[in-house]
Amino acid sequence: MSTVICSLPCTHWFCQTLRFPAAVVTDDVEGLLPRAIGLGASGAAARKAGDEWAADGFFREALDAARTALQRLDDRHSPATRLDVLRAGICFALDCGRVEEAQTFLAQVAAVEPAAGAAEDWAPLRDVDAWPDEWLVAAVRRDPPVESALDALAERYWKPLFARCQFLTLDRNKAHDLAQEAWCRVLRARHALRPGGNFPAYLTAVATNIWRDWHRSARRAGGMAEHRLASLDAEVACDDGGTRSCLGDAMPDLNSIAAAEQRLLMLDVDHALAQLSPLLREILVSRFLAEESCAEIGRRHGRSEQTISGWVRQGIRELKHYLAEPQRCTSPRIAAR
Amino acid sequence: MTLPTSIVELLRWRAAQAEAEAPPAPRAARLLRLGRPWWEVWPDRFRVAAARVTARHVAYGHAMTAPPGRGGHPVPAVIVRERDDLETCARVLFLSLRDDRLRLRFHLEDDVGDDAAMCDATFIAAESARVLFDARAIRSAENEYRVDAGIPASLADEWAPLRVTDRKPFRLILRAAKPLDGQSEISTRSPDLTSS
Numbered sequence: 186m187s188t189v190i191c192s193l194p195c196t197h198w199f200c201q202t203l204r205f206p207a208a209v210v211t212d213d214v215e216g217l218l219p220r221a222i223g224l225g226a227s228g229a230a231a232r233k234a235g236d237e238w239a240a241d242g243f244f245r246e247a248l249d250a251a252r253t254a255l256q257r258l259d260d261r262h263s264p265a266t267r268l269d270v271l272r273a274g275i276c277f278a279l280d281c282g283r284v285e286e287a288q289t290f291l292a293q294v295a296a297v298e299p300a301a302g303a304a305e306d307w308a309p310l311r312d313v314d315a316w317p318d319e320w321l322v323a324a325v326r327r328d329p330p331v332e333s334a335l336d337a338l339a340e341r342y343w344k345p346l347f348a349r350c351q352f353l354t355l356d357r358n359k360a361h362d363l364a365q366e367a368w369c370r371v372l373r374a375r376h377a378l379r380p381g382g383n384f385p386a387y388l389t390a391v392a393t394n395i396w397r398d399w400h401r402s403a404r405r406a407g408g409m410a411e412h413r414l415a416s417l418d419a420e421v422a423c424d425d426g427g428t429r430s431c432l433g434d435a436m437p438d439l440n441s442i443a444a445a446e447q448r449l450l451m452l453d454v455d456h457a458l459a460q461l462s463p464l465l466r467e468i469l470v471s472r473f474l475a476e477e478s479c480a481e482i483g484r485r486h487g488r489s490e491q492t493i494s495g496w497v498r499q500g501i502r503e504l505k506h507y508l509a510e511p512q513r514c515t516s517p518r519i520a521a522r
Numbered sequence: 523m524t525l526p527t528s529i530v531e532l533l534r535w536r537a538a539q540a541e542a543e544a545p546p547a548p549r550a551a552r553l554l555r556l557g558r559p560w561w562e563v564w565p566d567r568f569r570v571a572a573a574r575v576t577a578r579h580v581a582y583g584h585a586m587t588a589p590p591g592r593g594g595h596p597v598p599a600v601i602v603r604e605r606d607d608l609e610t611c612a613r614v615l616f617l618s619l620r621d622d623r624l625r626l627r628f629h630l631e632d633d634v635g636d637d638a639a640m641c642d643a644t645f646i647a648a649e650s651a652r653v654l655f656d657a658r659a660i661r662s663a664e665n666e667y668r669v670d671a672g673i674p675a676s677l678a679d680e681w682a683p684l685r686v687t688d689r690k691p692f693r694l695i696l697r698a699a700k701p702l703d704g705q706s707e708i709s710t711r712s713p714d715l716t717s718s
Contacts, residue, residue, distance in 0.1 A: 335550035343547030348540035352533075361545060365556065368548070372557035398640065398658050447539070454536045473530050474537050501529050508532075 214254045214262060214270065221250035221273055228280060232319065232381035240381065241281065248277040248286075255290075267297045275310050282323030282380075284331045313337045319380040326378050339368065342385050345474075349389055352470045353396045355459050363399075367392035389475050390485070393467060400463050457507035465500040472497050560697065561644065561653055568695070571607055572651040575600040575693040578609065594686040599694035601632065608632055612694055615666070617686050622678040624657070626669040630696075633665060643669055644695040654692060658699065 228243030251274035258267055271290050278287035291311060294301055301307060309315045313333050318341075324334035346367065350360035370391050371378070378384070458466055471477045471485075472493075479493040486493065548556075561568035578598035596611040616627035643659040646652060657671035673681075684690070 330550075330554065332550040332554070335553065336547075339547045339550060339553060344541040344544040345537075347544040348537040351540040352537065357543075360540075365548060365553070368553050369557035372553055373559060395658075398660055401660055451536060451539055454532060469533065473533050504529055504533075 214257050214266065217250045217254035217257070218270060218273060221247045221254065221277065224250060225273070225277055225280065228277075232280075232379075235379060235381065237379050237381070244277055244280040248274065248281055248283070251277055264298050264301075268294060268301055271297065272310070279310075279316065279320040280323060280380075282320075282325075282327045282331070284324050284334060314340070318384045322378050322380040322382075322384055325372075326375050326380070328376075330372070330375060335372075338384070342388055345385065346388055346392060349470050349474050350392055350396070352458065352474065353393065353463075353466060355455055363392055363396055366395050370395065386475065386477075389471075393471070397463075397467070453508060457504050460507045461500060461503055465496060465503065468493065468496045469500045469504075559653070559656060560642070567602060571600045571602050571695045572646055572693075574607065574609060575646065575695060576648060576651045578693070595689045597628070597690045597692065597694055599630065599696055601630075602695060602697045614686050614690065616668075617684060619673075619678055619682055619684070622672055622675050624669060624671055624673045624678070624681070627662070628659075628667055628669075628694075630665045630667065640699045641667065642697045642699050643667070644697075645692045646695060648691050648693050651693075659696070 224243050224247035228240045228247060231237075231243055232240035251270060254270050255274060258270060271294050274290045275287045275294075278284070278290060287310070291307075294307060313321075314337050316334070316337065318338070321334045321338045321341075324331035325338060343364065346364045347360055350363040350367075351357060354360045354363055367388055371388055378387075461469070468482060471482045472479065478490075479497065480490040483490045483493040575598050594614045594617075596613055599610050599612045601608040601610055610630055610632040612628040612630050614626065614628050616625070618625040640658055640660045642656055644656040645654045647654055654677060655671065655673050657669045659667040659669045662668050681691070
């Protein structure tokens with residue numbers, strides 16, 4: 186068979202080691218595999234562009250091609266070719282969320298070459314915990330969702346989510362409820378999840394929305410803390426004219442503080458956060474923990490980037506103020522300032 | 523914008539402490555169980571409520587043809603309560619569909635109960651009783667609730683021409699929502715041992 190020697194691009198990170206001579210497209214292994222890899226590249230591009238419908242179609246076709254290539258392998262093909270076909274099949278199966286099929290392929294890897302089955306370069310395919318978010322999300326989207334994938338996803342993002350929920354609620358039990366509710370909400374709409382999207386950011390946004398709803402309902406008023414919103418754009422002078430030096434000057438190394446003192450400092454921070462309006466707290470969480478830009482936060486709140494930037498400054502000023510207020514501080518380190 | 527790094531570091535440090543002290547992640551089985559919609563958990567309750575609320579267009583036929591008082595046409599609704607269901611009516615006061623988001627404000631003729639500051643609103647098709655979507659409805663005033671929810675694109679297209687005064691292609695099943703009370707345990711016990 187005549188071949189043109191060139192490598193087909195594949196954007197998939199596990200497929201990057203696959204390099205096949207592109208061929209006049211035929212229905213033998215030498216033609217099918219490049220075709221599968223090409224389709225996979227198109228799928229990855231579509232997924233990156235947010236077109237999940239197209240991505241799903243490309244990945245299914247790529248998987249079909251890899252499956253067919255696998256069936257057509259015979260004695261003429263080397264073990265290395267077999268392993269390449271299997272690797273491609275595993276990647277495309279996981280792109281489609283077909284975990285069972287990927288595991289079937291993985292079992293065949295060990296049969297082709299027992300050493301390969303245990304080799305380190307196959308570990309990222311075997312180990313669910315090492316899979317990228319997009320494979321885990323693709324598996325969770327399926328009916329029924331793949332529990333091992335959901336476990337891995339929950340394990341990966343539970344702690345950061347819990348921390349953000351704790352910042353919002355300032356209560357450990359409520360933070361747990363909120364984080365759990367966010368997961369439940371995400372799972373109920375799991376068919377609409379985009380494997381190529383930013384899953385942790387989505388999870389955090391869902392938790393924030395739930396918290397905002399709860400907060401609003403608790404107030405039983407239209408709009409959250411509107412009376413405070415109005416004042417946020419205005420400058421609030423600090424007691425000392427806003428020229429207080431940074432709190433960090435008094436804290437050489439947060440991690441070196443003794444445990445008891447760390448506990449007190451945590452109480453101080455929680456106390457200071459509790460003094461902020463819920464909106465400001467949310468803005469600070471979004472800006473500094475979720476690391477969203479002011480423009481992104483502004484889009485969510487229907488406000489300009491400048492307004493959000495002002496709120497961020499306001500939040501920081503207020504935090505400094507409350508942290509440095511001697512009568513409220515429990516930490517001698519802070520109170521001493 | 524120049525950030526006072528120390529405050530940011532302090533916040534991140536506090537977040538790291540919270541992460542370190544986070545309870546274990548719930549297992550997938552538990553999350554899936556908790557995430558099931560109520561109509562799957564209690565299919566019989568749903569069937570009964572859906573049958574009642576979709577049959578109501580006959581009973582409310584007169585009201586629907588009469589000039590609306592406050593708000594548009596009444597939307598038949600059922601409030602699912604612990605012991606029984608209550609048939610009621612929702613008057614749509616505001617309706618907006620933009621970017622696949624539904625913003626709705628409605629007034630309920632009856633109280634959802636338990637002094638509910640929010641409730642879960644399940645939107646079902648008026649004809650087929652099929653669940654269209656569910657959303658959180660938050661009380662903004664006496665018996666007045668508002669919904670702000672993303673809805674399926676196909677539904678958004680279909681409902682785009684809807685006005686407040688139009689007859690609505692949906693019915694409502696409402697349930698009081700539990701507040702975020704932090705009452706759930708977060709001990710290290712196995713989450714799988716708890717009931718949903």
